[in-house]
Amino acid sequence: MENEKHISFIASLTEIIQSLPLVTLTFDFDQKLNRLNKLIWKSVRVSAMDQKQRRQRLQQQQQQPQQLQKQLQHQVLHPRLQLVQQQQQLRQQLQQQVLHPRRRLVQQQQQQHQSAHQEYIHKVLLAVFNQQVYVQLGHLFGTYNTNGINATNSVVVNAIATALRTSSAYSGTSNGVTWYVGTCGSGMELASTAVCACATGYSIRPCIGGLNWGGVDSTSCSAPSQVMTLSFQ
DSSP: OHHHHHHHHHHHHHHHHHTSOHHHHHHHHHHHHHHHHHHHHHHHHHHHHHHHHHHHHHHHHHHHHHHHHHHHHHHHHHHHHHHHHHHHHHHHHHHHHHHHHHHHHHHHHHHHHHHHHHHHHHHHHHHHOOSSOOSOEEEEEETTEEEEEEEOOHHHHHHHHHHHHHTOOEEEEETTEEEEEEEETTEEEEESSSTTOOOSEEEEOTTOSSSOOEEEEEOSSSOOSOOEEEEOO
16 A cells, blocks of 8 residues: 555656646746856957957057157257248348349340340441342341242332331332331331231341341241341342
């Protein structure tokens, strides 16, 4: 009897154990495990953040002496640079004050010499034009056109010579070219274009007193250096 009771008790106990909520216990265990994992992850992340902040602080501490050194260098060198620049500016101003009048004087002397030379050429040119009769304007040529142009109409040629000698205006056509004589600046001009025109063509202004002396088959204002030849026959 006692054995039967014992067996019956064990069977009842087994049924009770089997009826326990195992799923619930397993669920509670999973939750606790998840919480533990979260705590571990937070701890690891906090530790990583702490290490990153420490590295940043260490870098800042290392950079501070360099920044201070740069600031000190700027504070020391910047006034020196300003002083050097001021000295250079003063030196340039003094050079301009001393040299500029000399340059102006040299330029004036060159212009005066050039004007005097051109005036002399003009006077010689006028002296050649006496009252004799010319058959043709033999040649007007120069550095940029060695062939040049001419006029064979004796009436036009003599009228050109007279206009140059008497400083009067004239225009006439010969050999397909219209010639103009007139005043330009302080002297007379002979041109195949309008008088005192900055045009490319044939013009000669021996007494203009500047760089606009004319040109042969070239620009006549601020003209390049060249040799021009005018002959009458």
